[in-house]
Amino acid sequence: MPALATGAGHEPAGLYALLAALPSQLQPHVSRPEDNTFLQDMFGERGLHSLVKIHERLQHYEESKPAPVLGSATILAQELSKQLELKSENGDIKELTKLLENPHVKSLLSVHDTVAQKQYDPELPPLPEDLDDEENSVKIIRLVKNKEPLGATIRRDDRTGAIIVARIMRGGAADRSGLIHSGDELKEVNGIPVDDKNPEDIIRILAQSQGAITFKVVPGSKEDAPIREPKVFLRALFDYDPSKDSAIPCKEAGLGFKKGSILEIMSQEDATWWQAKHDGDANPRAGLIPSKQFQERRFALRQPAATLPLQRTLSRRPSGFRRSFRLSRRDRKTNKSMYESKKSQMYDMADVPTYEEVTPYCRQSGAKHRLVVLVGPSGVGMNELKRKLLISDPQHFGVTIPHTSRPKKNQECDGVEYHFISKHLFEADIHNNKFVEYGEYKGNYYGTSLDTLRGVLAKKKVCLLDVQPHAIKLLRTAEFKPFIVFVKPPAMERLSETRKNAKIISSKDDKGSARPFTEEDFQEMLNTAEVMESQYGHLFEKVIVNDDLTTAFSELQSALKRVETETHFVPVSWTHS
Incomplete structure (x- = not known):
């Protein structure tokens, strides 16, 4: 490997400067053009340059960061409060004691101590020591749940009775974590075994939980990472209320919409229940909607509206x-009679409107x-x-100016009141589907x-x-x-x-x-x-x-x-x- 140039003077060049200089430094030592192209592409990758810049900024921070004067301000505040209790109670001491007992001040001091001590990682519970051999691949997962749902549905396996993660809702908390996957077997929630519980009981536990939730799961079969489908938008052609749908796997996971709503489809992996969200909705979490095929079957079973x-x-x-x-x-x-359109009403009911x-x-x-x-x-x-x-x-x-097969009257001009054509030509145009609408009156045709x-x-x-x-x-x-x-x-x-x-x-x-x-x-x-x-x-x-x-x-x-x-x-x- 050739020696690399350093920066101006005798100070060593930064990593970013070295990365930028690498292609030209290595070029004399590369014989094949394709190797040179590979190196140029690799070291010229914008993502790599961005990562190196971030690395240098962090390194600079480590070298110049301010050192905390005190590692535990909380303890100091507690000691000060005890000493103030022994002092005479004048107005200033009372005010200071009250200030130190304020929950917001205590929280601020706690945050200070966390930053000063670099205690950023969550405290995970220790792995159980009495794991069976069958559970050698158990995972302990901790997710922080705020007011939003986790974005996952569960089901009980009919054969084994195990509680299985049925689907992960795109954009939800579980999906964003990347830690829980469809097919995983759920063993515990917050230390509570779920083997003897119904899915509804588990959902109730999750709904009542806030903050950090700990899961113990056995990973399902290893699958390739799901391919993110290109963006697909659908216009809903019917109203849908998941709370009134008895077939939906989880009403809480459903997405309601009105006729005309624009839906962005997030996943079509399930042939029966797609995942979607409203276009423009800032909430990234998807909801369940009936698939086009499933909804068409359901509509077909209902009595069609009479035409x-x-x-x-x-x-x-x-x-x-x-x-x-x-x-x-x-x-x-x-x-005395309306022109009869030759369009068949059956054409309008040939397809079932679900999504477009x-x-x-x-x-x-x-x-x-x-x-x-x-x-x-x-x-x-x-x-x-x-x-x-x-x-x-x-x-x-x-x-538009309509067409007619009736004779032109004296005061009329062709192309003003009507386009006047022969009855034979009008019928030929009807046969060739050249009219949007047409009708017959007193032996003459009229149409657009x-x-x-x-x-x-x-x-x-x-x-x-x-x-x-x-x-x-x-x-x-x-x-x-x-x-x-x-x-x-x-x-x-x-x-x-x-x-x-x-x-x-x-x-x-x-x-x-x-x-x-x-x-x-x-x-x-x-x-x-x-x-x-x-x-x-x-x-x-x-x-x-x-x-x-x-x-x-x-x-x-x-x-x-x-x-x-x-x-x-x-x-x-x-x-x-």
């Missing part, structure tokens, strides 16, 4: 569907906007909200095509669209990245109050005249909203109650602004396609 009531309800309210296609007043007067994998997404400057889709019952005010958005900024917002959406988005505008909820799934693609807003009616009392002067286009007579809302209309609106939310609520990203139009519009404006400028979660498939 026919929604179909029938919508069929009684034609006006909302007609307005999506912007029918003229003359068309409205003679229409999502990823953070932020729209880049210059990129196309997300499609904005409004959903709600007829008469709830979607058209008014769209109109106010268009008026507020016509250069930023746009709407996918290409008209693309046209608005290509102009770098925000495309506003209102559809029946069954059309949402057709639009939930990487191309459109739809932001789904559910416009919800307020309670019956507020509906009556806020819509008392509003009119609705009637389709129950030949004239199709505008008439005031009736209580039956309001009840139908509420029922439709309830069924929509029940069946499609897992797809809604924003819910706005249209109690007051000005307030609802302001809330919608703010939500759309955040969608355009802030980072939010979207399905993984929208960014990886």
